[in-house]
Amino acid sequence: MxxxxxxxxxxxxxxxxxxxxxxxxxxxxxxxxxxxxxxxxxxxxxxxxxxxxxxxxxxxxxxxxxxxxxxxxxDVFQRIFDVISGEPDFEYMLVDGTIISAHQKASGAKGGLENQAIGRSKGGLTTKVLALTDALGNLVRFALLPGQRGEITGVPELIEGLTFNAFMAPSHGLKANHCRATDKAFDANHLRAELHRREADAVIPAKRNRILHIPHDAEAYKWRHLIENYFSKIKEFRGVNTRYDKTDTSYRATWNIAATMIALR
Structure with a gap:
């Protein structure tokens, strides 16, 4: 070798x-x-x-x-990543999702596709990864969802138990040819209410169809590119960029391994 x-x-x-x-x-x-x-x-x-x-x-x-x-x-790989990633900087947190194509060999696990965070849509099999990074663009947590599932459904899992000053996320969902539809993303009244209860600022551009426009901090929103940069880095790992793992357990481990190597750089 x-x-x-x-x-x-x-x-x-x-x-x-x-x-x-x-x-x-x-x-x-x-x-x-x-x-x-x-x-x-x-x-x-x-x-x-x-x-x-x-x-x-x-x-x-x-x-x-x-x-x-x-x-x-x-959960060995999860624990390793948690230690290596260190203490996050929660001046604000960034949340966004990315669509991952699942290889045809990724199907067939017990429990069906949905139970393994795989969705079937016009473009084939997909998994949506909802990620949360800190103010420096370092990964803190992520959640796996079937590709057609709305991103906002994964937010409660991501922010549970965390204290932060501001929540930064896009107003519109992913627009990809293989998605069934653009989801509602993060401009939702119930999420804004939860952030208000936590005394955190919602840095989320309002949807165009809102009757009453809700302003956001446009300068702070420019930093959202940090989470997009992180997606670019972790997708350099081919086992991340295309899902070959049949189970969500294995694919979650794949993400944690790749994220650990990025944290070690």
Whole structure:
């Protein structure tokens, strides 16, 4: 196996190693080749190839896959990201959604497409990722929704338990050819009422069809490009930009792995 296939630097490994199950610093049995395993998972996330095509230097593909699933189901990758991402700057938060095309091989999991956050629309199978970043454009949380689902339905999950000064989001939904319709996005009375209850400013441009126009801070709204920049960065990972994972658990783990590598840069 060629050395250039490895992407975890020694500096990053020093940070990651104690956070992994079975590390040399934890009690109990030490896991075998944690670094090699993580490199194998990163190959899958970066390339987006099938597990069966995992280069043999990373180990037996099925063993790596089963271990990945165990860690994903135990929220290991989520906990790693939470530690690596650090303390967010909530001077204001930015929320937006992006549509991800799901590969045809991503269908077929138990429970049906909807239960795995996959929607079926004119353009095929899609997953909508609703992301929340802090004032610096760093990812804090994200939620997976079926592609045709309205973005605003994922907001309660994202902001639960968080304290922030301002909430910044677009007024209109995603406009993509494969969406059934543009959703209502975030200019909704009930969301504005919830933000008012939290004493947070709503930096949300009003829809054109509002009877009474609601002003917003146009200068502050210019910073919304930070979350769009984040989408651009994380979509450099092919396993993120196209969903190949059948289950929402695995795809959520894929996002957390990619987000962890971005946070380590």
């Amino acid at each position: 060629r050395a250039e296939r490895f992407v975890i630097s020694d500096r990053s490994w020093q940070i990651l190693e104690p956070l992994l199950p079975g590390s040399s610093r934890s009690r109990g049995v030490t896991a075998k080749d944690n670094r090699l395993f993580l490199e194998a998972v990163l190959w899958k996330v970066r390339v987006g190839g099938p597990w069966r095509d995992l280069p043999p230097g990373f180990g037996v593909w099925n063993s790596v896959f089963r271990r990945f699933r165990r860690w994903a189901e135990a």
